[in-house]
Amino acid sequence: MFSTDKSEKLMFQKILPAMDEILGRAFPDDLNEYKLSANCLYCESSEWGENYLLEDLNTLDYTHLDRQKGLNLHEAKICLQKMAQFHAASMILIDEQPDLVDELPRSHFTAEYQWYPIDTLMKDSTKYTADVFTKEMPEIAIKMEAQMSRAFMRRMRSIMDPENSRVKVIIHGEPWINNMLINRAKEKSIFMDFQHSCLGSPGIDLNFFFHTSPEFSEAFDKRPELLEHYCKCLRKTLSSCGYTGSIPDFALINSERIRCAIYSYYAAILYLPIRCASPEASENFDVQTLLNEKAMLKKRQQLFANGPLLKQLRTVLINFNRASVLEIHEPEPWD
Template sequence: MGAEGNGNGASADNDFHPAPVWLTESYLEPILQRSRKDNSLHIVNLDIKPATAKGDNYASIMTRVKVDYTLNDAQQMKSEFFIVKTTYEYDPFISNIFAGYQASQTEMMLYDKILPQLSELLEQTELAEKLFAQTLHVDYERSAIIFEDLAVDNYVLGNRLTGFDLEHTKLALRKLAKMHATSAVFNERQPDLLTKLDHGIFNNHSRGFSPMFEGFVEVAAEFAGSCPELGSVYQQKLQRLQKHIMRLSEKVYEPQPNEFNILTHGDFWTNNIMLRKQTADQPLDMLLIDFQFAAWASPAVDLHYFLNTSLETEVRMAEHDALIQYYHSVLVQTLRALNFTGHIPTLRQLRLQIEKGGFMAVTATLTCQAIMLNDETADADFNSLMKVDERARNFKRTAYKNKRLQGILKQLLPVYDHCGLLDLEP
């Protein structure tokens, strides 16, 4: 539910969080010296500013750093740009919630140990392409990650308020399928490492996010009751679901031994995908970012989350089945290219698995999408998401005044109801 870096940058007016006090020249210089394998590197100047604007990131602090340095006492300076990702360590309320999800530990391990190895696996095939930002340094003591600033190579965030068109959606699914496939191969060759990642947004260890999810379902029920196209039947069904949304979503995340499981991104939506538009000099490209909630689970987790938060409405409604087929084709192609010896699901088997995890579509539509489509950012902060006071309730009600969100719910709630997803299981 966050973003690792807004390529458009955040202005000084949006300076709503402080940069880490330890982020100094003396801290960065030895890191750059090791990375560049040159002990003569000397930092001359640092320029530090926020990397995201309010409403783009709820889960972490993103800081953009420009480093000016010299080599071998040369007079001519070089400049490089980095993103420094840190936690809300100064806020006990926020840090305590995230501690229950092992968010920082998970992401640091992925950037330090896992993602580079997934990239190496893919590079061994003819399907090689870049999937992730390059990691410069992981600081376990400070719960910080430093990686390349993708904005330098013209990567930006997509428009979360409109979503991806068909071309961009297929590219995102191609990258996701390759991540999923390489993780399955990695797990086959180094078992019992990825399977320990079980602290996704929904898990059996913490329900710290329950006020947010239950609060949005409550407001969704209010909206349904006031909407002539939906009415009291939908209002009552959503009211009954409210206290069960965590449990039902957790079931989707539970990996089944007889099914195809992979390392899910866990928070795969528009603002966790950096987009480079096609130019005369560069092809269209995307990179996956923000892995705080990665977990070993069914592909249904990422597919329902992405397809129900990040697409243009017309694409979502008209292309859903074709997009699943496209994802499956890339998944199978990558698994075979890497000589995966485990079970490769047929398209039919994958569809049944996705259908089994269908409640994730309900969760993503009613809650995550409401956050992502919100364009009223005055109160868009973590406290508004997580608390149960009047300010938090008003924020959620404001989010549900979004006309695009309302239109999507009018279309999709009847679909979910026809599939039985709004009925409580006995």
């Protein structure tokens, strides 16, 4: 595996092992219960980034999930249990080793660390999606156009600032079906890809997961049940690991989810079409495609030639509008 992100190296070499150790206190005899990711066996740095040699998770019976179909309710609960364990272990690590956690870079959305392609990709994705629905839902399309502004990035920076969160955890940043493996026999899941990990609110990961990964026909409509399951697993893990701080309840976690709702919009517009992509649309879809305007336009045309995707996007956009997620009062040009 190759990465150019400083967060990933720190996560693999220091933070994930420390979090595994914390969870191992509560589950000393069950590797599948507390294992968060593949062990990093070797890391080689170069001027371009890092090359990682990770353990083969196939030997532990972890396999990929069905990306195009999405997670059913049972699979979603398995993945949310691992997310809860990840967040719980990080809360304890924040208390026990604050200096280590402080080594994590801030979010790519903060002004000083903003990842260049994100603003361009989000603007282009928003414009294309708005154009698709402009005749059917003109009011929503107009509001989406207004999202292409500096105000959107300010909202993102605000929710990504850990100082604005009432619950602080290490977030994964992109906890979707593409970055998860599952052991079906043990009913356990595992995370991959920690390039966007940073300190933040659990609401960020929850919103990203809910709007990219569940199967639309089943699990998507049962998000309250899934959120309750996450909260139950979070409380259980914190208690089992001897956490001495205040354990967040459902109301607090849900308030963070609502506060971070703009992250749902970001996930649905930019990532959901990729998750739902057909095999044909997925072919030759890589970073170079994302960075090439003409190639990305052609790829979007393929992505949106997908009836189930359009149905799901229509539903989530209506929900965003009802919940005032699309409201922006500063329609300034995108930087």
